[in-house]
Amino acid sequence: MINFNGTIQENNTVLKSNNRGFAYGDALFETIKTSYGKILFWEDHYFRLMASMRILRMEIPMHFNMEFLEDEIKNTLEANHLAAASARVKLTVYRNEGGLYLPETNDISFIIDVKPLADDFYMISEATYEVDLFKDYYISPSLLSTLKTNNKALHVVGSIFAKENNLQNCLTLNTNKNVIEALNGNVFVVKGNTIKTAPLSDGCLKGVMRTQLLGIIKTMPEYELVEASISAFELQKADEIFISNTIVGIQPVTKYRKKNFTNTVSKSLIQKLNVKMRLN
Template sequence: MIHLNGELVEEKSAKLSILNRGFQYGDALFESIRVINNQIMFWETHYFRLMSSMRILRMEIPDFFSPEKLAELIHDVVEANNYLSQAVKVKINVYRDGKGLYLPDSKHVGYIISASPISSPFFIKSNSYCEVELFKDHYLNSGLLSTLKTNNKLTQILASIFAKENGYDNCLMLNENKSVVEATNGNLFLLKNNKLKTPPLSDGCLNGIIRKQLVEIVGELDEYEIEEASISPFELQKADELFYTNAIQGIVSINKYRKKEFNTEFSTQLIGKLNARARLSD
C-alpha cells in the first residue's frame, strides 16, 4: 500500500499520468527515511530538509504539510503494510502537479509515500568489501541545486553503471573544479590523523541527514577535529580512512581506492555513536 495524494491505494493500482512533470522534466524531489518500529529516525531534520528543498524549487507547500500530518501519513503507510514492528525505508516523492512545458502552469504539488523493509533496525558495519574509483566522465555542478534530492540524478546513475561495469563497488564524484564531492549514494568523509574532512555544501554535495549528524557528533569529540573543506583527489590515497554516509545505510567504510587500503576503526566507532543519537531522536 502507498499514499497517493491523500489516499491509501495498492501499489499496483496507483496511476500517474504519462504527462507527470516528474517523469517529463524531472520536476520532482524525494526524501528517504528510516522508520524503526514505527519510529521515524531524525524526522525533524528530514522534514525541514524537505520543506527547504520545496521552497528552493518554488513548489507550493500545501497547508497540511505540517510535520505532524506528514508523520501521520508515514505511520499510515507503515501500518497498512504491516511493518509496525519492522525496520523500513520510507520514501516521500513530491512532484509539481499540472501541465506546461519548462514553464509549469501550476506550483501545486502531488505526493507519494511508499515503504519497503530493510534488514536491520540498527546502523551496522557492512561486511561487504568496498573498493571505489573516481568517476571522471561527467561532473557534478557546485552550487545549491546539487545539494537537493531531486529526480535529476543522471550523473550518479552513470557513475553507478561505470562502477558495475568495471568491477568497483562505488564511485567518487567530482565537481567542475575537480574537487571530490561525494559517493554515488552518500556523503564522503576523509580521516587523516585526528582531522575528519567532508566537502562543504558549496562544492555541490548532498545536504545529507547523516552528514549533519556526524558533523555534530565529531564536533563534540575532544580528540578529533571536523572540517568542512574541499577534498582534492590527491588527498584520497594519503587518508587513513574513507567512508560515506546516507540515511538508510548509515556509515559505509571504504576499504580500497587504487593501491591504498584503508583502516575502518574510526568509522566503526562512529556507527555506535550514530545509533545512540538515532535513539535519542525518537
C-alpha cells in the same frame, strides 16, 4: 501499497505520462529510515524537504506540517504491515501536471512508498568496498546540486560504470575537479586526527546523515572536523574513508585504487550514531 496524497492504494495507479516528476524531473524526495514505526531524524528530513520545496518554488500546502506527513508515513507503514519492523521510506513530492518547462501551477502532490529493511540498527560492514573516481561527468557546485531531486542521470550512469568495473561505489567530482560525494551518500576523509568532508558550496548533497555525523564529530575532542574542498590527491594519503547515508548509516571504504583503509573512526562513530538514534 503506496500513499498517494493521503489515500492508500495500489502502486500502479498513480503515474501518468505527463507527470512532471517523470517528464522533467520536477520532483524532490526524501529517503527515510524507520524502526518499529519510529521515524529516524524526522525533523531534519522535514525541514530539508520544506527548504528544498521553497528553492524549487513549489507551493507548500497549509496542512503540510510535520505532524501531517508523520501520520501519513505511519499510515503507509501500517498498510504494508511494517509498523513493527524496520523500513525504508521514500517520500516524493512533485509539481502537479500542466505546462512544459514552464509549469502551469506550483501546487504539489506526494507519494509515499515503503520497503522492509533487514537491520534495525546501524552496523559496520566488514565486506570489501572498493571505490574509484567517476570522471565521465561532473556536478555543478551550485545550490541546486545540494537538493535531493529526481535529476539523477549522473548517479545512474555512475552506478552502471561501477558495476562494469567491479566496484562497490564511485566518488563524484564537481566542475572544479574536487571530490564532493559518493553516488549514494556523502564522503568523509580521515587523516590523523582530522576528519574532512566537502562543504555544501562545492555542490555535495545536504545529507541528513551528514548533518548527524557533523554534530557527533563536533562532540569528540580527539578529532578536528574540517569542511573544505577535497582533492583526489588526498584520497591516496588518507587513513580512512567512509560514506554516509540515512539507510546504511556509515559505509567504510576498504580500497581506493592501490590504497587500503582502516575503519577505526567508522566503528567509533557508528556506536555514537546508534545511541543518538535511540534518543531521537
